[in-house]
């Protein structure tokens with residue numbers, strides 16, 4: 347469980363996040379949605395500690411992340427898995443080496459155990475055939491899946507995904523979404539996903555936060571979202587023809 | 599303003615070096631990375647060092663022959679001057695200038711590309727000290743390889759001088775040998791090596807600093823690697839002046 351309290355963050359006078367309060371429970375996929383430039387990535391980076399917020403507190407299961415010492419923070423990072431917008435696989439390594447890397451770095455397992463674990467993670471994301479390929483030989487969806495395998499290699503308690511579907515077709519997006527959702531339920535992970543993809547919202551949105559202009563504008567789940575009377579959210583959601591259509595069908 | 603910015607940049611450089619100079623989290627991985635860098639930065643530079651040193655050795659020999667030698671100077675002056683130029687400046691400073699172009703831009707663009715594709719963030723998220731992990735093996739590898747490159751450069755330069763003597767007949771190998779051995783001072787080789795080790799640190803650390811701090815996209819990566827090469831070259835020549843003064847007294 348991650349708790350975020352009154353987070354503020356600004357860059358050179360431009361306020362990007364204003365008073366964000368949120369609770370992210372484990373075993374649920376928590377979505378942060380919002381327009382491009384709304385501050386989703388900045389919020390996620392504040393939560394994982396790549397940015398330091400100007401004000402506010404972030405607690406991971408009761409541990410105040412911002413007041414941890416350097417050593418403790420490094421240790422806590424091992425409980426975190428993150429999927430970046432463009433996968434961010436290490437391009438000097440093969441796919442298998444990428445997945446083994448966090449294990450090589452931090453685990454006390456023997457070589458064979460690490461190899462086993464990496465293989466199991468790659469099997470979990472259906473990439474058993476691509477062990478020795480280098481990242482640039484993979485398609486976008488496969489890169490994302492390899493990155494998920496790397497993120498779950500250390501059995502994380504927290505998983506963060508920044509726009510896991512950007513640049514993917516709807517079908518591949520669905521595979522990635524379901525993978526993230528299944529892994530979250532399977533291992534009881536606290537998962538936070540940034541997205542502006544309405545398909546993901548309807549598929550896996552257990553808990554949805556809507557950001558607009560750096561403010562938390564709406565909070566709820568995928569059932570509530572279609573019937574909301576929040577104006578900004580409505581404008582954002584129903585900017586696409588199909589969704590307007592779906593809403594009207596539901597209402598009939 | 600320029601002064602303030604320079605001091606700021608230098609401060610940031612020192613902070614980064616502070617993060618680099620810590621104990622590697624896993625020695626096994628450190629050595630694996632270092633072997634890779636020895637190959638990529640050191641072994642891969644051997645051909646260009648040999649090639650350039652060979653030609654420079656030959657050119658120095660021709661120039662000395664044409665411009666310095668005259669009837670009232672002993673014949674061995676050409677070989678003597680060629681050796682002194684190679685040992686004192688070319689095989690350390692000038693070779694490192696060339697390496698700043700090759701190795702420096704390579705390092706900056708590699709680390710810069712990792713920055714803009716968020717691979718450095720990915721390392722940080724895992725709890726890896728990315729500065730130490732990426733930069734330390736490069737510094738260690740080039741500092742370990744540079745003495746070998748210096749020796750190769752000196753050898754290739756002398757070979758170039760011999761080759762030009764033999765093929766054009768402008769001078770006999772005997773004269774060249776006498777000149778090359780005339781008042782040989784072993785300390786000059788050590789000077790060369792010491793200077794080059796220092797320059798290796800400058801090249802790798804400064805180039806890494808530029809790459810590590812790239813913000814933006816591929817255009818910024820390109821700009822950073824040009825800036826890195828310019829800074830490395832200026833710093834090499836500046837520190838050459840100081841080191842030469844200190845070592846040659």
Ligand SMILES: Nc1ncnc2c1ncn2[C@@H]1O[C@H](COP(=O)(O)OP(=O)(O)O)[C@@H](O)[C@H]1O
Pocket residue numbers: 357362380381382383384385386387388389
């Ligand atoms: N490192 C940074 N420095 C300055 N401004 C930034 C930085 N990162 C993001 N911003 C600004 O913060 C705002 C929100 O960006 P971001 O969180 O990336 O949006 P998105 O919701 O699309 O992920 C943007 O206006 C952007 O200009």
Ligand SMILES: [Mg+2]
Pocket residue numbers: 386387509
């Ligand atoms: Mg974003």
